[in-house]
Amino acid sequence: MGMTMTQKILAAHAGLDTVRAGQLILADVDLVLGNDITSPVAIKAFAAAGQQKVFDRDKVTMVMDHFVPNKDIKAAEQCKMCRDFCHAQQITHFYDVGKMGIEHALLPEQGLVTAGDLVIGADSHTCTYGALGAFSTGVGSTDMAFGMASGKAWFKVPSAIRVVLKGSLPQWVSGKDLILHLIGMIGVDGALYRSLEFTGEGAASLSVSDRLCICNMAIEAGAKNGIFEADELTLQYLREHGAAAPRIYRADDDAEYERTIELDLSQIEPTVAFPHLPENVRRFGKIGDIPIDQVVIGSCTNGRLEDLRIAAEILKGRKCAENVRVIIIPATQQIYLDAMREGLLEIFIESGAVVSTPTCGPCLGGYMGILAKGERAAATTNRNFVGRMGHPESEVYLVSPASAAAAAVTGKLTDPREVMRA
Amino acid sequence: MKYTGTVIRYGDNVDTDVIIPARYLNTSDRSELAAHCMEDLDPTFADRVQQGSILVAGENFGCGSSREHAPIAIQASGVSLVIAASFARIFYRNAVNIGLAIVECPAAAAAIAEGDTVEADLDAGVIRDLTTGACWQTAPFPPFIQTIIAHGGLMQAAQDGAL
Numbered sequence: 001m002g003m004t005m006t007q008k009i010l011a012a013h014a015g016l017d018t019v020r021a022g023q024l025i026l027a028d029v030d031l032v033l034g035n036d037i038t039s040p041v042a043i044k045a046f047a048a049a050g051q052q053k054v055f056d057r058d059k060v061t062m063v064m065d066h067f068v069p070n071k072d073i074k075a076a077e078q079c080k081m082c083r084d085f086c087h088a089q090q091i092t093h094f095y096d097v098g099k100m101g102i103e104h105a106l107l108p109e110q111g112l113v114t115a116g117d118l119v120i121g122a123d124s125h126t127c128t129y130g131a132l133g134a135f136s137t138g139v140g141s142t143d144m145a146f147g148m149a150s151g152k153a154w155f156k157v158p159s160a161i162r163v164v165l166k167g168s169l170p171q172w173v174s175g176k177d178l179i180l181h182l183i184g185m186i187g188v189d190g191a192l193y194r195s196l197e198f199t200g201e202g203a204a205s206l207s208v209s210d211r212l213c214i215c216n217m218a219i220e221a222g223a224k225n226g227i228f229e230a231d232e233l234t235l236q237y238l239r240e241h242g243a244a245a246p247r248i249y250r251a252d253d254d255a256e257y258e259r260t261i262e263l264d265l266s267q268i269e270p271t272v273a274f275p276h277l278p279e280n281v282r283r284f285g286k287i288g289d290i291p292i293d294q295v296v297i298g299s300c301t302n303g304r305l306e307d308l309r310i311a312a313e314i315l316k317g318r319k320c321a322e323n324v325r326v327i328i329i330p331a332t333q334q335i336y337l338d339a340m341r342e343g344l345l346e347i348f349i350e351s352g353a354v355v356s357t358p359t360c361g362p363c364l365g366g367y368m369g370i371l372a373k374g375e376r377a378a379a380t381t382n383r384n385f386v387g388r389m390g391h392p393e394s395e396v397y398l399v400s401p402a403s404a405a406a407a408a409v410t411g412k413l414t415d416p417r418e419v420m421r422a
Numbered sequence: 423m424k425y426t427g428t429v430i431r432y433g434d435n436v437d438t439d440v441i442i443p444a445r446y447l448n449t450s451d452r453s454e455l456a457a458h459c460m461e462d463l464d465p466t467f468a469d470r471v472q473q474g475s476i477l478v479a480g481e482n483f484g485c486g487s488s489r490e491h492a493p494i495a496i497q498a499s500g501v502s503l504v505i506a507a508s509f510a511r512i513f514y515r516n517a518v519n520i521g522l523a524i525v526e527c528p529a530a531a532a533a534i535a536e537g538d539t540v541e542a543d544l545d546a547g548v549i550r551d552l553t554t555g556a557c558w559q560t561a562p563f564p565p566f567i568q569t570i571i572a573h574g575g576l577m578q579a580a581q582d583g584a585l
């Protein structure tokens with residue numbers, strides 16, 4: 001029987017000709033990632049097991065992004081532990097303040113992931129890199145410790161759901177709307193333990209930035225990974241970012257899928273996920289007036305340059321509504337710099353928004369935009385669980401960059417097409 | 423492995439943000455994490471949980487972030503076993519990797535009530551509700567995962583050369 005893209009990458013890294021869904025394997029990893037929250041736990045586990053040296057100093061990377069620049073003394077201690085460890089281990093790719101960005105925006109940008117790679121990261125959104133034709137998945141800190149020590153990880157080979165895309169997205173509709181729509185269809189456990197494999201002629205019409213956003217939120221459907229087959233656009237992106245030589249894996253014609261979902265991109269509309277689950281999606285128009293206290297544009301989901309450009313297009317020459325705090329966070333230093341050079345930061349500041357250094361910050365309720373009791377945020381982030389951005393009785397509405405910018409202008413949840421028509 | 427304890431029960435999609443909110447992730451200290459376990463979902467949890475308590479939950483338990491702080495907080499608070507209809511995959515592997523006992527059993531998860539006394543024998547794959555007398559059979563873990571659990575976690579299994 002044939003294999004899916006994911007199964008082929010796993011087989012190749014386990015040194016096997018074939019694997020089948022459900023099989024437990026031990027596979028070689030190309031990159032092990034951790035951040036300032038998950039790495040300290042991994043470092044402790046690594047030391048407790050008497051490990052001395054990482055398996056390959058080029059293949060372990062730590063990114064200080066969640067509570068960085070340090071939000072408090074404890075956060076500072078955690079970063080120091082990572083910094084000291086990386087220094088002692090002579091880790092090549094250690095990203096501290098000044099170099100760091102949000103990990104899942106940073107790694108592709110820095111060319112650390114290529115098509116065909118197997119990447120594990122002690123962060124659930126590690127699934128982002130599937131956009132580049134890699135198998136990448138979130139694991140825990142003990143997996144990270146084991147990966148750092150041995151260069152390996154254990155996996156249960158997943159079955160897959162195939163998502164066949166056709167057509168192309170309308171104006172002001174983005175990859176974020178598509179993935180929210182899909183999660184709304186299948187639910188937050190709709191792809192539990194499975195791969196989401198995106199194919200079809202519509203896939204080619206999506207930018208790499210949109211693909212990264214879509215794979216980023218595969219985990220919000222419970223998926224082990226999301227993956228696009230590497231195409232010309234992918235290869236061009238990998239070349240531009242200096243990534244290693246790609247290995248392209250295509251699903252066999254007779255690969256087995258548990259389910260096939262067809263999506264017509266031209267039918268997707270701006271979508272919003274209501275609290276407190278990413279599956280609670282609605283379309284604008286049927287939601288009534290929902291006033292917003294804060295807008296966040298950023299995160300590993302939507303903090304890339306393309307996202308900022310869309311927001312700037314909407315905010316240009318407009319003012320943020322009274323009583324709305326608008327926080328814009330470029331995901332990496334490079335994006336920050338590019339946004340500055342393109343004049344996007346000026347547009348944001350003139351509109352009344354604040355622009356922050358790269359950080360996860362408010363996305364996980366860390367700092368830099370915590371919500372008070374009863375407050376509502378429209379955010380381009382990926383989770384809207386209870387208390388995710390602050391007080392347990394605050395609310396997060398997940399939207400695209402265009403919809404977030406529209407909310408900034410009107411002060412309530414708004415279809416971006418309405419603002420641009422006005 | 424056998425576990426007996428009093429049940430604390432929650433619903434579907436218990437996510438890692440409520441198991442241990444991000445505002446406490448600036449530490450990896452076990453007792454500090456335990457003190458805030460489940461705080462946003464159930465502020466009474468820390469007072470009610472006892473050494474050996476059994477958590478029972480619905481679908482997709484532990485969804486969300488990969489933070490190992492979540493199973494650590496549960497383990498450190500005294501919970502001996504988590505029974506759920508299903509687990510989010512990263513939570514599942516984290517629990518296995520740190521040696522927190524978990525078992526998937528939709529029927530048991532649906533029937534067991536808050537406060538019941540439950541006994542589980544994971545080797546035999548038997549869960550018994552001692553309060554109601556009901557009993558369920560579960561599938562055993564695959565041998566690879568049994569090995570990790572038998573060694574008390576992934577790092578120990580690796581150290582023992584068992585993988």
Ligand code: SF4
Pocket residue numbers: 066102103104123125299300301359360363364381382
């Ligand atoms: S931006 Fe949010 S979702 Fe992404 S890595 Fe940071 S905390 Fe996690």
